[in-house]
Amino acid sequence: MTPSPVVKPFPIANAHLGLRHVFLRDLLIVAKVGVYKHEHETAQRVRINLDLAVREGEGPVGDRLDEVVCYEEIRNKVRDVVLDRHVNLVETMAERIAQACLADGRIRSVRVRVEKLDVFDDVSSVGVEIERFSTLG
Template identity: 45%
Template sequence: MFVSRSQAETQPGEAPVRRLYRILVRDLVLKCLIGIHAHELLAPQRVRINVDMSVLEQAGPLSDDIANVVSYEDVIDGIKVMLAEGHINLVETLAEKIAELCLTDERVETARIRVEKLDVYAEAASVGIEIERGRQ
């Protein structure tokens, strides 16, 4: 007999415990056209992207099936498609678009996105933004 993980952690009369896990994409470095300055309109520059998603764990027994989890491969492919679509003015805009991409999967509760430009200032390793978005 299989008992769901959420059932196993609750007592009779209690609401099931919501279990979350995290999907991470760390230090994804890609080239893209981003920025508001004239030189940024002409040449791609490196950005580093970090994604941290809190995902609602499925109810029921654990299964070894990719269909039952949020795929980091889909997130990375989606980001690559987004960057190939053309110029983006602001790192803030890119971060928002990535958060929207992550939240298209109903299992994703929150998405924390960091976007950094790597080659803007010789004196700084990077400049960028971090946002966190969730379901309303």
């Protein structure tokens, strides 16, 4: 028997709630992150994944970019946040990314995963995943 997960993920795409799922997978950025001296001196690779619950509009999508959350704009926001300055913790980086995404009032929730890829030789990645909800109406 398979054990149940401790935390059930928030269902992102949901027709009854009028939500669509927009995502970015495996965004790789060389970032200045970490508390140790060598991490302040040398940037390192991080991988970022995002899941966004986006409020759908009143009517059907008319095949126009202005009717949807543009994943290129989200990507650019994430890059701006990550490349802005050194942060000590991936937790801080994840929180700042979440805040940047939630600045768009159509985004109801965001799940952010930040992974440092080159910390240990015997581990593919270490990191954090958070989920935050919009406080906007």
